[in-house]
Amino acid sequence: xxxxxxxxxxLIAAILRSLDDLRSLTPALLSCRHIYxxxxxxxxxxxxxxxQKVTPALLPxxxxxxxxxxxxxxxxxxxxxGLLDALYQEPLSLANxxxxxxMTTLMxxxxxxxMILALTTDFANDAWNRLRQADDSxxxxxxxxxxxxxxxCRSFYRIQIFYGLFTGRSSNPNTIFEExxxxxxxxxxxxxxxxxxxxxxDFLEARLAKASIDVLAHDVNFGEFSVDYLTGGEENxxxxxxxxxxxxxxxxxxxxxxxxxxxxxLTEHPNIGVANFPGALxxxxxxxxxxxxxxxxxxxxxxxxVSRVTAxxxxxxxxxxxxxxxxxxxxxxxxxxxxxELLRDCAYVLWDWDRVEKHHLLKAFENLSDARPSPDEKEYxxxxxxxxxxxxxxxxxxxxxxxxVTPAAYRGQRSLQRGNFSSQWSYD
Numbered sequence: 001x002x003x004x005x006x007x008x009x010x011l012i013a014a015i016l017r018s019l020d021d022l023r024s025l026t027p028a029l030l031s032c033r034h035i036y037x038x039x040x041x042x043x044x045x046x047x048x049x050x051x052q053k054v055t056p057a058l059l060p061x062x063x064x065x066x067x068x069x070x071x072x073x074x075x076x077x078x079x080x081x082g083l084l085d086a087l088y089q090e091p092l093s094l095a096n097x098x099x100x101x102x103m104t105t106l107m108x109x110x111x112x113x114x115m116i117l118a119l120t121t122d123f124a125n126d127a128w129n130r131l132r133q134a135d136d137s138x139x140x141x142x143x144x145x146x147x148x149x150x151x152x153c154r155s156f157y158r159i160q161i162f163y164g165l166f167t168g169r170s171s172n173p174n175t176i177f178e179e180x181x182x183x184x185x186x187x188x189x190x191x192x193x194x195x196x197x198x199x200x201x202d203f204l205e206a207r208l209a210k211a212s213i214d215v216l217a218h219d220v221n222f223g224e225f226s227v228d229y230l231t232g233g234e235e236n237x238x239x240x241x242x243x244x245x246x247x248x249x250x251x252x253x254x255x256x257x258x259x260x261x262x263x264x265x266l267t268e269h270p271n272i273g274v275a276n277f278p279g280a281l282x283x284x285x286x287x288x289x290x291x292x293x294x295x296x297x298x299x300x301x302x303x304x305x306v307s308r309v310t311a312x313x314x315x316x317x318x319x320x321x322x323x324x325x326x327x328x329x330x331x332x333x334x335x336x337x338x339x340x341e342l343l344r345d346c347a348y349v350l351w352d353w354d355r356v357e358k359h360h361l362l363k364a365f366e367n368l369s370d371a372r373p374s375p376d377e378k379e380y381x382x383x384x385x386x387x388x389x390x391x392x393x394x395x396x397x398x399x400x401x402x403x404x405v406t407p408a409a410y411r412g413q414r415s416l417q418r419g420n421f422s423s424q425w426s427y428d
Contacts, residue, residue, distance in 0.1 A: 004032055004034055004035070005034045007034075009034075009037065009038035009041050009042070010038075010042070012034070012035055012038035012039075013038050013039065013041070013042035013045060016028060016035070016038070016039060016042075016045050016049075017045055017048045017049060017052075018052075019049050020049075020052070020053060021049070021053060021110065022046060022049050022050060022053075022103075022106060022107055022110045023107075023110070025045070025046060025049060043099075044099045046103055046106050047098045047099045047101070047106065050062075050098060050106050050109060050110055051095075051098065053110060053113060054109070054110075054113050055150075056095065057150055057154075057312060058113075058150065058153055058154060058157065059095040059098065060087055060091035060092070060094045060095045061087070061153075061154055061157035061158065061161065062098075062109050062112070062113060062157060063094050063095055063097050063098055063101075063109075064083060064084075064086070064087040064094060064157075064161050065109075065112065065157050065160040065161050065164060066101075066105060066108065066109050066112070067083055067097075068083065068160070068161050068163075068164025068165045069164040069246070070105075071083070071164075071165070073168055074168065075165060075166070075168070080165050080166075080184060081184050083165070084165075084184050084185060084188070087161070088188045111248075112160070112247065112248065115247055115248065115251040116153050116156040116157065116160075116247065117153070118251070119156055119203075119204075119247070119251065120144070120149065120152040120153055120156060122207075123152065123199075123200070123203045123347060124142065124144055124148070124152060124347065124350075125141070125142075126203070126345075127345065127346045127347035127350075128141065128142040130342075130345055130346045130368075131346050131361065131364055131368075134364045134367050134368055135359075135360075135363075135364045135367075138359055138364075139359075142355070145352050145354075145355070147313065147315050147352055148350065148351060148352050148355075150312075150313070151196065151313060151315075151318070151350050152347075152350055154313075155193075155196045155197055155199070155200045155350065156200055156247065158189075158197055158200075159197055159200050159201060159204070159247070159277070160246055160247050161185075162185060162197075162275060162277060162280075163243070163244050163245070163246045163247075163275050163277075164246065165185070166185075166275040166280070167244040167245075167246075167273055167274065167275040168273030168274075168275075186280070186281065186284040187284070190319070191322065191331070191334045191335060192318045192319050192321075192322035192323075192349050193318070193349075194281060194284065194335055195322055195334070195335055195336070195344070195349045196318065196349050196350055197277075197281065198278070198281060198335060198336045198344055199344040199345075199347050199348070199349060199350060201243070201277050201278060201281075202341065202344045202345065203345070203347075204243060204247075204250055205232060205233075205239060205243060206345075207250065207254050208239065208242055208243060208250055208253060208254070209229070209232070209239065210254075211253045211254045211256070211262065212229070212242070212253065212262060212266055213229055214259065214262075215259060215262050215263045215266055216229035216266070217229055217383075217386070219263055221267070222266075223386055223387050223389065224387075226387045228383070229383065230375040230379060230380060230383055233278050234276050234277075234278040234279035234282070237274060237276070240274050240275070240276045240277070240278075240279075241274045242266065243277065244273070244274050244275045249265070252265065253265050253266075278336060281335055281336055282335065282336055284335065285331075285332045285333070285334065285335055315352050315353055316353045317349075317351050317352045317353035317354070317355070317356050318349045318350065318351075320353055320356065320362075321348050321349050321351065321356060321361070321362065321365060322334075322348075322349050324362050324365065324366075325340060325343060325348065325365060325369060338371050339369060339370060339371055340369060341370070341371045341372045342368045342369070342370050342371070342372060343365055343368055343369055345372070346364075346365070346368055348361075348365050348368075
C-alpha cells in the first residue's frame with residue numbers, strides 16, 4: 001500500500017493549490033508532516049488558492065482594497081495616488097503583489113471576498129425582486145452571468161477602496177473631497193460605472209439603516225445625541241460615518257442578531273473620520289458644469305468620460321441603461337439623481353445587455369424612474385419628540401432624580417409607547 005510519504009512533494013503541492021478556500025489549507029497542513037514539508041518547499045501556494053478564489057479579474061481590486069486599509073494614517077496624497085495609479089494603470093503588477101503578502105493578510109482578503117460575494121447575492125436577489133414587482137412576467141429568480149458577477153463584485157470592491165483610502169483624510173467630517181482627489185478616483189471610471197457605485201452605496205445604506213433602526217430609535221444614548229435615523233444620503237453624517245467603516249463592519253452589523261451587540265458596534269467611535277461617499281460622488285459632476293454636453297447627442301457620446309467602454313467590461317448593458325435613463329439631461333446631472341433612487345435599488349446599471357434586451361428591462365426602468373417613499377412629517381415629529389424625551393431623561397439622571405430608572409427600563413417603556421419603529425418604516 002502506498003504511503004502518503006511516498007507521494008512526491010510536487011504532487012502534494014499541486015493538490016494544495018487546487019483547494020477552493022484558504023480555510024481548508026490549515027487543517028491539511030496540520031494533518032501530516034509530509035504535507036507541511038511539501039507546502040514549505042513550494043512557495044505561493046496560499047496566494048494561488050486566493051487567486052483562484054477571487055479570480056484574476058478581481059484580484060487587482062482585492063489587493064488594492066487590502067492595501068488601502070493598511071496605509072498609515074493620516075493618508076498621504078502621494079501614497080493614495082500611487083496605489084490608484086497601480087490599480088488603474090498596472091493592474092497585473094498590483095495583483096502579483098499577492099505573492100509577497102503574509103498569510104494573515106491573505107486570510108483577511110479571503111474573508112472580505114466572502115462578504116462581497118454574500119452581499120452581491122443579496123443585492124442581486126433584492127434588485128430582481130423589485131423588478132418583478134414592476135413586471136410579474138419576469139422569471140422568479142435571476143442567476144448572475146459571469147460578467148454580471150464580476151460587475152457587482154468590482155463595484156463592492158471599489159466602494160471598499162474608496163472608504164479605505166479616503167476615510168479620515170479631512171479633519172472636518174463634512175468636507176467634500178478636493179477636486180484632485182476626485183480626479184484620482186472617480187474620473188478613472190465612465191459615468192455609468194460611478195452610477196454603479198451609487199447603486200452599491202444605496203444598497204449598503206439601506207441594509208445598515210434596517211440593521212440599526214431599532215437601536216437608534218429606542219436607545220436613550222443615541223436619542224440624547226439626536227442621532228437621525230430617518231434621513232438618508234449625504235446629509236446624515238452618522239450614517240455616513242458608519243458606512244465609512246467599510247464592508248466588514250456593515251456585513252457584521254447586518255448579521256448581528258442581538259440588540260446589545262448592535263448597540264456596542266454602533267457606539268464604537270474609532271477616530272478614523274468620515275468619507276461622505278454621496279457627497280464626494282455628487283461633487284464629481286462639477287467637472288461637467290461648463291461642458292455644455294447632454295446625454296444622447298451623438299457627438300457628445302464620443303466625449304472621453306462618457307463613451308468609453310473599458311476592456312475589462314465590454315458589455316453594453318450598463319451604458320445603454322444609464323444612457324436611456326439620462327437621455328437629454330446635461331452631463332452634470334448624470335449621477336445619483338433623486339428621481340432615480342428606485343432605479344438604483346434595481347441595480348439598473350449592473351445587468352448585462354442580453355438580460356436587459358431579453359426581458360425588456362428598459363421599459364421596466366421607465367416605470368421605476370422615481371424617488372423612494374420618504375418619511376412623512378409625522379414621523380419626523382415623533383423622532384424629534386423622542387430626542388426631547390431622551391434629553392430630559394439624561395438631565396434627570398444627571399441630577400439623581402431618575403437614578404432608579406435605568407436606561408434599559410426607560411427604553412422598554414418608550415418602546416411600548418411608540419411601538420416597534422422598524423414595523424412602521426421598512427428599508428426592504
